[in-house]
Amino acid sequence: MEITEDWVRGLTGWKPFKEGKTMSDQNLVAGLKRSADGNLIQGTMREGKLSLRPIVKINGPSDVGVQCGCPEYRATGGVCAHAVAVLLSSIATKKASGPATTPAKPAAPITPVAWQIRLSPRLESEWLEGKLSVRLVPASGDIVTPSDIALTAWLADRGQSAEGGVLALRLAGDDAAALLDRIAGHPRIEIEGRPGPFRLDPDPGPPLRLGDSRLEGSQVFLSLDPSETRRKLVRWGASPAFVTRSAAVRLPAASGRSGWLERVGALAGQGKLRLLATEFLADLDAWLDLFEAPHLGWLGDLRFASAAPDFVLDLDGSLDSLDATLSVRYPGLSPRALPDPGDDLPGLPAIAPDGHLQTRQLDSEEAARHLLIVAGFDPGQRRARFQMRGRDAILAFVADDLPGLRQRWTVREGDRLAEVLKRVHVVRPEIEQKADFGSSLAFELSFQTTGGQKIPGPEMRRLLGSGKRRATLKSGAELVFSRDCEELVQPLVSELGIGRPDEEIRLSGAAGILFQNLREKLSKSRITSDQSSEIDQISNEGIRAELRPYQTLGSSWLADRLKRLGGALLADEMGLGKTLQTIASINHLKRLESPPKTPALVVAPTSLLGNWRAEFEKFAPGLKCLEFHGSGRDRLREQVPGADIVVTSYGTLVRDLAFHLQREYSVLVADEASLLRNPDAETSKALAKIQAGGRIALTGTPIENRVQDLWAIFRFIAPGYLGDRKDFKERYDDTSTDPKASAGLMERLRLRISPYVLRRTKEQVAKDLPDKIEIDEWLTLADDQAALYASLARSGLDELERIRDQQGEGAGRMHLLTLLLRLRQTCVDPGLLELPGRKESSAVKIDRLLELLGERSDNSGKTLVFSQFAKNLRRIEERLKSGYGKVLCLDGSTRNRQSLVDAFQSEAGPAVFLISLKAGGFGLNLTAADTVVHLDPWWNPAVEAQATDRAHRIGQTRPVTVYRLMTRDTVEERVRRMQDKKRALIDATTGDTEDNPPTNWTSGDLEGLLR
Structure with a gap:
């Protein structure tokens, strides 16, 4: 096939393409060879100390295989910059050679010379x-x-x-x-x-240090630190370099624009440089690479800020074929068809009138493209072009997606399409709130076309019952029902037991709040619960803390839901202060109590009891807190009635159930409520029996393996609200393969639970948190480690067939889980297997970890290392005896958790905290660390996220870097792919704490991880 630059661009991301094109333009590819059929291309390159021989095999228009020794390829397995350089160089070579006249003689073998x-x-x-x-x-x-x-x-x-x-x-x-x-x-x-x-030196040296820099009107003034002006600057390709009598080293910056190297040379020679801001911005990336990361205000009042883009969508075609062009318009610029990320956009970057440096907002551009793809468009050859085919798909787009896009963007229709759309009538539900009777609300539900015609309820039910979303009228016009009709309104009306939706609907309690949220969803195309305007803010009197605005809202929301509904689920993302918000709401309710007072009961994992007691003593010292736990708790029974707060563990609650059933609590709090996910477990059943005036569930991961986890939590906070377990499973257990149908089901579930659930993420409410940089680092097993892995997998699968034949499927699944565990241990450290008579095998993850920790120690950094295998942590601890700073270890046997946390937080030098994922995945605040390493992937990615948030939480002042060390061509790589399904489920509705795969994964799914 013919190789073109556009085709190569479509194989990879903009960054590898841009870097590869630069390499090709600089003729860095040597020894270029291409097979007779043109489908196998290879070359040789140098990168620093690496000698690379990238090989590209073209199997088809969208199927390209790559082999390269660079870190980028090892990490991603994709088309790296060196592969791009080889492909583009082959184009240039073919053009230069022109049409062949005689067969080329085979090249003589080259003998390398020292x-x-x-x-x-x-x-x-x-x-x-x-x-x-x-x-x-x-x-x-x-x-x-x-x-x-x-x-x-x-x-x-x-x-x-x-x-x-x-x-x-x-x-x-x-x-x-x-x-x-x-x-x-x-x-x-x-x-x-x-x-x-x-x-x-093959590697670029350190960046330059600036002594002074500022923006002066339309000019930028730069001044080097005096120590940087005593070296001679020369040109090394597109980069500047310093040369001395004994060495030469490049600077870590390059620009292909003419004049940039001359300006750098003038700066180096004179120590100062004054240039127009437009010239500076034209080479912005190169200048930023050239200098040490500048402090805020390094150019006076100039601040970096992504320019806010507007998008323009041009549509034309018919109901059978629709074409779309997406353009972007930045302030002060004309709309332009969406360019590739690596392409220049004339006019940006630019300095805005407010002094901010405006740059392209690539994330927003990509999000805009994603919206169109999710809506059903197929991307074309160019980044700005899209296509949609098929009448059903186009009518669904017109009914469901086009209205939202009109609210977000400027949408322009061609004359042909505009004429066609005049004959399309979309039916949408409308809800109007008629009256507020205090304890109940009155609503009117109707279905109307875009032309304003109302369709009677019985007729709507008949049409929806036919299973078709559209009908052709006698006039030839198309009648289309929005997804809201069939996926939200009709099912929710049925679930709420509304028998005559054509008449005035009067609802109270959670049903009234649900209909308010549904009305807001239909009017704004998004769910926003009544979390501000209709909630009275509670007083924080007696609370010794400065609550952030979202925390004040959260505590007020909890108090409101306990008063109106008797239950609430606070599902804020980890690190946003669910404990503090709960304490503030309980403190408020306690102040409203009139004698005789009843205590509140907090049930938490054993490891968090001390944390709860300490938090009450710190933030609400006016409340008397009793820790009801341990072998000596019998003597504390008499103190329970006089306490304001009683804190106990899940295990203790089950053993003391008879005692707790004899009394009633003002509020019952279930911390880490995901532990209730099994409704048949003793802890879940015991908690449901306790008498309480209000119930609060706290968890950042209300769904771990399946949506039915949510039903168990709701049995605690709102018994009966979601119906019985079988009914809930039939309604919400998603088995659809249609992404839009699944999204509609999850939207309905979000609405159904919205009266009781408050969920905020860090991105939404904690703008002061720094960035989190996540790095998936893929490693290849050493030869002996790979041989052991293959041997275990082969013998384990053979044994699986025998066990299934002799003992049945259940025994086979248990063997399969054991085999998966042993293979995962092999990926981390074969020494965990304790195989008799076997020499110590290589462990590439441990070797890489020691490298990372060595670098961290050199920089006096603090690092968290998580593993699910406690024995692995102890083996690592033995290898970190010296040279890595202070080393601490926390696993299930640790009793002095807080003292270890305090020691880590207060350590002045480098430190490493080895933490068992199960024991330290929650309840710890470790903001002294700015790097997190996960040694083994957990079945549930939400549990990994919880562990990461020990460092990435309020109080952190630096960006947090997260490394996930994983091995290629093993069960870990396959688990990683399977995790994407679980992550989508978790995100769609708002951690598994045991080392088991999700229960909705079949034996076939698990076996597929091995084959």
């Missing part, structure tokens, strides 16, 4: 003039290095070899840069007439 590289004694002055004089002397007897191989291949491409002995080269421009790239890092470089070796 070279002695001698540079001119006038190197500095020659290099300043843009020239290089080099003598290459064969060094017989020396070891051939990767640099020698690259240099020999480059010379061969130029028609030169070592056969004639010494080679004398005089090079300039791109040729000089190409030679420097190939000999960088070479061990045998010297300057003639000078003692000692000359070091040509």
Whole structure:
């Protein structure tokens, strides 16, 4: 097939394409070879100390295989920048060679030579003039290095070899840069007439330090730190470099724009530079790479801010074929068809009148494209073009998606489409609130077309019952029902038991709130619960804390729901202060109580009892808190009636159930309420029996494995609200393969539970939190580790068949789970298996972890390391005896959790906190750490997120970097893909704490992880 630049661009992201194109333009690909059929292409390249030989195999228009030794390929397995460079270089080579006239002779094999590289004694002055004089002397007897191989291949491409002995080269421009790239890092470089070796550093050196920088009107003023002005600046390809008598090193910046290197040279030579802001912005990326990360205000009042884009959608076509073009319009610029992320957008970056530096908002651009793809459009060859085919799909788009897009963007219809849409009538439900009777609300429900015609309820039910979303009228016009009709309104009306929806509907309690939320959803195309305007803000008198606005709203919402509904689920994301919000609401309710007072009961995991008591003592010292736990609790029974708060564990509650059933509590709080997910467990049944005036459930992950987890929590906070378990399963257990149908079902479930649930994420409410950088680092098992893995998998699968035949499917599943556990342990550290008579195997994850921790120690950093295998943590602890700073370990056997936390937080130097995922996934505040390492993937990604949030929470002042170390071609890679389904389920409706896969994964799913 023909290789084009557009085709290559479509194979990968904008960043690898941009970097690969730069490599190709700079002729960094040597030894380019292509098979006779043109489908196998390879080349050689140098990158720092790495000698790379990227290979690209073209299997089809969208099927390309890559092999490369670069970190990018090892991490992603995708089309890396070096593969892009090889593909683009093959295009340039083909163009340059022109049509073939005679068959090319096979290239003679190249014998690599060990070279002695001698540079001119006038190197500095020659290099300043843009020239290089080099003598290459064969060094017989020396070891051939990767640099020698690259240099020999480059010379061969130029028609030169070592056969004639010494080679004398005089090079300039791109040729000089190409030679420097190939000999960088070479061990045998010297300057003639000078003692000692000359070091040509293959890796870029540190950025420059600025002494002063500011924005002065339309000009940018830059001044270097005095220590940076004593070195000579030369050109190394598109990058500046400093050269001394013994070494040369590139700076970590490059620009292909003319004049930039000259401006950097002027800055280096004079120590100061003044240039127009427009010139500075034209090379913004290069300037930012050149300097150390500047402090805020490094250019006076100039601040970086993404320009707010508006989008313009042009539609044209018919009800059978629809074409769309997406354009973006930034302030002060004309609309432009959405360009690729790496393309220049004339006019940006720019300095806005308010002094902010405006740049493209790439995330918003990609989100806009995603909206169209989700709506059913297929992306075209260009990033701005989209297509949709089929009458049903187009009418569904007109009914469901187009109204929302009109609210977000400017939508322009071609004359042909506008005429067609005049004959399309969309039916939408409308809810009007007629009256508020205090304890109940009155609503009117109707179904209307876009032309204002009302359709009677019986007729609507008949049409919807036919299973079709559209009907053709006698006039030839199309009648289309919005998804809201069939997926939201009709099912919810049925669930609420509304028998005559055509008449005035009077609802109270949760049903009234639900209908209010449904009305708001229909009018705004989004759910926003009545979390502000209709909730009275409670007083924080007696609370010793400055609550953030969202926390004040949360505590007021809890008090309101307890008063109106008797129950609430606070599902804020981990780290937003659910404990503090609960304490504030209980404190408020306690102040409203009139004698005789009854205590509130908080039930939490054993590991969190001390935390709850400490938080009450810290934030609400006026409330008397009693920790009712342990072997000596019998003597505390008499103190329970006099306490304001009683804190106990789930296990203790079950054992003391008879005692608790004899009394009533003002409020019953279930912390980490995901532990109630099994409604048949003793803890879940016991909690449902306790008498309480109000019930609060707290969890950041109300759904772990399946939506039925939510039913168990609601049996606690609102018994009967979601119907019986069987009815709930039939309504909401999603078995659809249609993404839009699944999304509609989850939307209905969100609405159904919305009266009782408050869910906020950090992005929504905690704008002061720093960024979280997540890195999936993929490793390859060492040979002996891979052999052990393969052997275990092979023998385990053979044994699985025997067990199934002899003992049945149940025994087979247990064997399968055990096998998966052993394979996961092998991926982390084969030593965890304790195989008799076997030597200690390699453990690539542990080796990589030690590298990371070594780097962190050098920078005095603090790191959290999570693993689900406590034995693994103890083995790591033994290897961190010295050289890594303070090392702490927390697992299920730890009793002094808080003292370890305090020691880690207060440590002045580097520190490592090894934490069992099960024991430390919640209840810890470890903001002294700014790096988190996960050694093994958990079945549920939400549990990993909870653990990460030990560091990424309020109080953190630095960006948090999260490393997930995972192994390629193992069960870990397959679990990672399966996790995406679980993450979608969790996100759609608002952690498994046991080391088990989700219960809705079949044995076939689990077995598929191995084959």
